[in-house]
Amino acid sequence: MSQSHDTETHNGEMSDRLMDAVLSAGVDAGITETEVTVAQHVGGLTRFANNMVHQHVVGDDTTVSVRVILNGQVGASTTNDASTDGATAALKRALEAARLTPSDPSWPGLAGPSELAPWADRYDQPTAEASPADRVKVVAELLGELGPQQRGAGALSTSATQVSFATSAGARHNARSTRASLSTVVMGPTGESGWAEDGGIGIRDIDGKAIGTRAAALCHDAANPQPVEPGDHTVVLASSAVMTLVDHLGLCAFSGKAYEEGRSAFSGRLGDEVASPLINIYDDALEPGAMGLPFDGEGTPKSRVDLITKGIACGVVHDRTSGAKAGVTSTGHGLAGPNPWGPYASNLVLAPGSQTLDELIAGVDYGLLVTRFWYTRMVNPKQSLITGMTRDGTFRIENGQVVGPVRNLRFNVSILDSLTSCDGVGDTLQTCCDEGGDTRVPALRLRSFAFTSVTDH
Amino acid sequence: MNELEATFGEIAQRGVDIAIGHGATYADARVLDMVDEHCSVRDGEVEGVRQSTSIGIGIRVIADGCWGFAGTRNIDTRSVENTARMAIEVARSGRLLQPDPLRLAALTPTVAYWANPIIEDPFKVPLAEKLDLLVAATKTMGAVPGVAVAEASLAAWRRQSLLVTSEGSRIEQLIVQCGGGIEATAVGDNEAQNRSYPNSFGGDYGTEGFELVRRLDLVGNAERVGQEAVMLLSAESCPSALTTVVLDGSQVALQVHESIGHPIELDRVLGMEAAYAGTSFLTPSDVGQLEYGSKHLNVVADSTTPGALGTFGFDDEGVAACSTPIITEGRLMAMLTSRETAAEVGLTQSGATVRAQSWAHLPMIRMTNVSLLPGSANSLDELLDDIDEGVYLETNRSWSIDDRRVDFQFGTEWAREIKGGKLGRVLRNATYSGRTLPFWASLDAVGGPDLWRAWGLPNCGKGQPPQIGYVAHGAAPARFRNVQVGTP
Numbered sequence: 001m002s003q004s005h006d007t008e009t010h011n012g013e014m015s016d017r018l019m020d021a022v023l024s025a026g027v028d029a030g031i032t033e034t035e036v037t038v039a040q041h042v043g044g045l046t047r048f049a050n051n052m053v054h055q056h057v058v059g060d061d062t063t064v065s066v067r068v069i070l071n072g073q074v075g076a077s078t079t080n081d082a083s084t085d086g087a088t089a090a091l092k093r094a095l096e097a098a099r100l101t102p103s104d105p106s107w108p109g110l111a112g113p114s115e116l117a118p119w120a121d122r123y124d125q126p127t128a129e130a131s132p133a134d135r136v137k138v139v140a141e142l143l144g145e146l147g148p149q150q151r152g153a154g155a156l157s158t159s160a161t162q163v164s165f166a167t168s169a170g171a172r173h174n175a176r177s178t179r180a181s182l183s184t185v186v187m188g189p190t191g192e193s194g195w196a197e198d199g200g201i202g203i204r205d206i207d208g209k210a211i212g213t214r215a216a217a218l219c220h221d222a223a224n225p226q227p228v229e230p231g232d233h234t235v236v237l238a239s240s241a242v243m244t245l246v247d248h249l250g251l252c253a254f255s256g257k258a259y260e261e262g263r264s265a266f267s268g269r270l271g272d273e274v275a276s277p278l279i280n281i282y283d284d285a286l287e288p289g290a291m292g293l294p295f296d297g298e299g300t301p302k303s304r305v306d307l308i309t310k311g312i313a314c315g316v317v318h319d320r321t322s323g324a325k326a327g328v329t330s331t332g333h334g335l336a337g338p339n340p341w342g343p344y345a346s347n348l349v350l351a352p353g354s355q356t357l358d359e360l361i362a363g364v365d366y367g368l369l370v371t372r373f374w375y376t377r378m379v380n381p382k383q384s385l386i387t388g389m390t391r392d393g394t395f396r397i398e399n400g401q402v403v404g405p406v407r408n409l410r411f412n413v414s415i416l417d418s419l420t421s422c423d424g425v426g427d428t429l430q431t432c433c434d435e436g437g438d439t440r441v442p443a444l445r446l447r448s449f450a451f452t453s454v455t456d457h
Numbered sequence: 458m459n460e461l462e463a464t465f466g467e468i469a470q471r472g473v474d475i476a477i478g479h480g481a482t483y484a485d486a487r488v489l490d491m492v493d494e495h496c497s498v499r500d501g502e503v504e505g506v507r508q509s510t511s512i513g514i515g516i517r518v519i520a521d522g523c524w525g526f527a528g529t530r531n532i533d534t535r536s537v538e539n540t541a542r543m544a545i546e547v548a549r550s551g552r553l554l555q556p557d558p559l560r561l562a563a564l565t566p567t568v569a570y571w572a573n574p575i576i577e578d579p580f581k582v583p584l585a586e587k588l589d590l591l592v593a594a595t596k597t598m599g600a601v602p603g604v605a606v607a608e609a610s611l612a613a614w615r616r617q618s619l620l621v622t623s624e625g626s627r628i629e630q631l632i633v634q635c636g637g638g639i640e641a642t643a644v645g646d647n648e649a650q651n652r653s654y655p656n657s658f659g660g661d662y663g664t665e666g667f668e669l670v671r672r673l674d675l676v677g678n679a680e681r682v683g684q685e686a687v688m689l690l691s692a693e694s695c696p697s698a699l700t701t702v703v704l705d706g707s708q709v710a711l712q713v714h715e716s717i718g719h720p721i722e723l724d725r726v727l728g729m730e731a732a733y734a735g736t737s738f739l740t741p742s743d744v745g746q747l748e749y750g751s752k753h754l755n756v757v758a759d760s761t762t763p764g765a766l767g768t769f770g771f772d773d774e775g776v777a778a779c780s781t782p783i784i785t786e787g788r789l790m791a792m793l794t795s796r797e798t799a800a801e802v803g804l805t806q807s808g809a810t811v812r813a814q815s816w817a818h819l820p821m822i823r824m825t826n827v828s829l830l831p832g833s834a835n836s837l838d839e840l841l842d843d844i845d846e847g848v849y850l851e852t853n854r855s856w857s858i859d860d861r862r863v864d865f866q867f868g869t870e871w872a873r874e875i876k877g878g879k880l881g882r883v884l885r886n887a888t889y890s891g892r893t894l895p896f897w898a899s900l901d902a903v904g905g906p907d908l909w910r911a912w913g914l915p916n917c918g919k920g921q922p923p924q925i926g927y928v929a930h931g932a933a934p935a936r937f938r939n940v941q942v943g944t945p
Contacts (some may be wrong), residue, residue: 053551338505
């Protein structure tokens with residue numbers, strides 16, 4: 001947020017005042033358990049298309065979320081009236097809802113006191129204060145790298161978030177973080193396109209010029225794509241394509257709730273070999289390079305969970321409810337309650353290997369290099385089966401060399417089956433945050449990847 | 458009536474005046490008061506009841522020929538004045554990358570109040586009654602042997618808005634919407650099968666009161682839904698074939714959404730959504746020229762459809778709701794437009810499609826009720842009657858389409874073999890795939906008015922980061938020839 005936008009800034013005193021008021025009102029109302037979360041957010045967005053800024057936005061908001069429990073009866077309410085009256089009114093609405101709600105026999109209780117792990121500061125003041133002009137400058141640097149007939153589209157967003165959390169059981173946390181992300185699609189005169197992105201906690205780390213150069217070059221190389229036969233191909237997936245696979249494993253395999261209900265691709269398979277021994281996937285919000293807060297939506301400190309180690313399925317993530325049902329503690333992967341979806345792994349990492357992208361390509365006699373996927377959806381979660389399209393630069397590999405662009409293809413693959421065919425892992429972790437997440441993955445070489453149709457572009 | 462005008466009318470006008478006073482050539486201020494309620498039950502136990510409120514103001518300006526937008530939750534004079542100044546700063550900072558000043562299609566200023574009619578306010582239905590309904594539905598599904606998970610949910614939304622523009626429009630609206638659905642999951646060794654009612658991904662929703670939920674009869678359908686989920690576990694996979702398919706109305710609605718509704722968004726056609734949502738295979742010159750499908754393909758964008766989720770009185774630019782013929786007897790006749798995009802392609806007026814997710818979001822072109830008009834088949838049996846072999850597909854399970862909206866693949870929860878004009882054995886994991894124009898060219902029959910209804914989709918994503926839009930599609934079951942089906 002620009003310093004000149006004189007609306008809201010992060011205010012720890014306000015959060016403490018609101019949390020104390022809600023907890024005190026909870027005691028006065030005879031409520032068994034009370035939880036309050038104060039989230040302050042400021043952000044800006046500079047969207048561009050056809051080499052122009054076309055959507056340009058700044059804004060701020062503060063929300064107060066209250067959850068109350070009366071003998072197992074749970075009610076919740078959220079408001080953006082961040083006055084003491086507004087916060088206590090939210091408590092009253094949550095209480096009214098709780099009184100009308102049947103008791104939940106599996107209620108695990110609210111989070112109690114806990115210590116957060118040692119954790120680097122993830123708050124970058126220049127990002128929190130980035131002005132619209134700051135963002136336009138980066139976008140202009142990106143667009144300056146495009147060829148005369150190329151058009152760039154994309155978005156640069158900057159935001160700062162402070163979350164304060166407290167429960168009547170004694171939990172009390174406060175943390176703040178910033179985030180900046182830039183992605184672009186560069187399109188050429190005959191419909192070809194290339195893509196690049198970068199993201200992290202600071203806008204100063206985003207090199208608009210480098211992103212523009214990468215996307216423009218990819219776009220140039222993608223011109224005049226040739227037909228390709230669908231079928232089972234060897235592929236080298238760039239990091240952004242690998243992100244899609246790993247994120248969808250998060251949706252179909254890593255939830256402790258789905259695991260216990262038998263719906264997960266991991267159900268009944270913990271301890272089994274589910275991928276190549278080269279594959280190691282874990283979730284860790286605390287390691288350097290990760291983004292976000294050190295505690296989850298239920299106030300549990302986040303912890304590292306190993307999910308696939310040397311190809312063996314070895315873990316799932318839990319929130320307080322799924323953990324209680326499984327007889328284990330929460331791993332710190334709870335969303336803010338009430339949460340019908342269950343725990344979610346939001347800081348996934350596929351550990352890097354030892355090969356450069358060129359070395360991965362060099363190991364392919366005939367195959368495809370994929371920049372990224374698009375419109376990927378679960379087809380059969382239990383089988384980790386997904387479908388989607390390639391986009392923004394797909395290339396044929398012959399005899400270890402990239403020889404030219406091909407048209408885009410539709411794939412239908414089991415993620416775990418395709419990872420079983422992995423025989424090469426890239427040596428560089430890329431942060432992929434284009435879709436708002438925080439997934440860090442390298443490139444991969446997979447010997448089996450099923451494409452089922454091809455487009456005309 | 459006119460509650461926001463009385464409370465915030467003067468402040469909103471102040472925001473507009475400040476923007477104009479600082480050099481804006483256009484400004485609007487939009488106050489939005491949002492109330493949401495969501496209830497979910499799983500296996501007879503209440504999983505969550507959440508009520509939320511959010512109020513704020515968004516100020517949109519054109520200054521130095523560029524858009525600028527700023528939003529704040531603080532609707533007091535000082536904050537609104539600062540927000541208006543900030544919107545100006547945002548707009549002017551874009552001047553560096555704006556070679557030509559943007560223009561808007563003309564609009565006659567309007568002063569109006571609009572509210573959708575409801576019979577039963579969903580926020581006044583006792584919470585206990587809603588939860589009893591959901592608990593009963595999940596217990597009925599869960600009582601079916603083999604059902605592993607039974608879920609049910611209801612949601613209600615109330616949006617009260619005031620739009621004040623520098624051109625003189627002052628429009629207040631109150632829109633109440635609700636809906637819900639149920640879902641059963643059966644789990645086998647290597648299969649998890651879902652069955653939903655009345656639609657997947659949360660059910661069906663409309664710009665209606667709680668009468669919609671009562672009409673759905675969730676409890677009355679629960680046992681069938683549970684039984685069908687279990688039945689799918691032992692069903693055979695859908696064989697691969699090029700064959701005739703009949704899609705149920707809900708799947709036709711999603712097919713319209715993905716392969717007509719999105720491609721006709723003019724901002725997408727003009728490249729404004731290229732980076733994330735993608736572009737379109739259409740160009741502006743296709744209007745009036747392109748054969749989109751067979752003569753049975755008649756589509757309108759109608760934001761006046763009673764009770765449909767994409768219905769309103771005025772869009773977020775203050776353009777009155779209307780019905781626009783999009784495809785007539787297979788020919789493309791119009792696209793979804795905003796004041797900005799209409800002016801860009803030389804149209805004189807916007808088609809009233811611009812909406813924002815909240816007060817903090819910049820409004821953009823969104824589908825309204827983009828509907829396939831009814832045909833003449835009087836019953837599902839009539840659609841099936843002349844099919845020797847084919848597949849009937851019902852209720853979406855997966856959906857994917859390329860970044861130009863051409864190559865698609867959809868999966869459905871439920872499929873039935875068609876043999877000799879009759880429905881036969883149940884098939885599981887069925888998908889069908891194709892390309893947009895050949896697929897719509899293969900449309901050879903659409904169900905009549907008695908089979909037609911609006912299907913509400915409360916999860917349409919567009920923008921970067923995505924904004925969620927509430928849209929609907931009127932549709933009836935429809936028949937398509939020479940379609941590829943199978944099991945991936």
